[in-house]
Amino acid sequence: MELKCMINGHPVTADTEAGLSLLQFLRKQGYKSVKCGCETTNCGLCTVWLDGIPVLSCAVPAMRVQGRQVTTLEGLKEEAEEFGRFLGEQGAEQCGFCSPGFIMNVLAMEREFEEIPSSEEIREYLSGNLCRCTGYAGQMRAVKNWLEYRKGKKGGK
Ligand code: FES
């Protein structure tokens, strides 16, 4: 089956097997930032954006993205690197295993909320991103600081 979609703003046409997940499709296409932690919708590691909305790519059949826009971490390189550095400076990163999906959701949240979300809203938004090392407190504090920094920078606060 032929699948045509846009990935990170570039048109892609590929032959795809039925039953392939978006996660498997993207990795086959060379988007190795998309990681698999469970394949059962429990870890959040495989998060990408579909038409700008975060989805778990392990739960989306590849054919579902026909004619649509997919964004991976490779398409958000500069922002992702800046956030990664920020997280490190805030002492909120340990092994980094959870970072790919976590970063995709933080950057989506930044776009979705006009105002700085409350701690409760941040926790809720990121509740699907499992982290086995940080205990979440440092991450949540860093995300709040990041959003304040970004909204302030953009004149939103
Ligand atoms: S690999 Fe998709 S949620 Fe874990």
Ligand code: FES
């Ligand atoms: S920093 Fe290690 S799993 Fe999140």
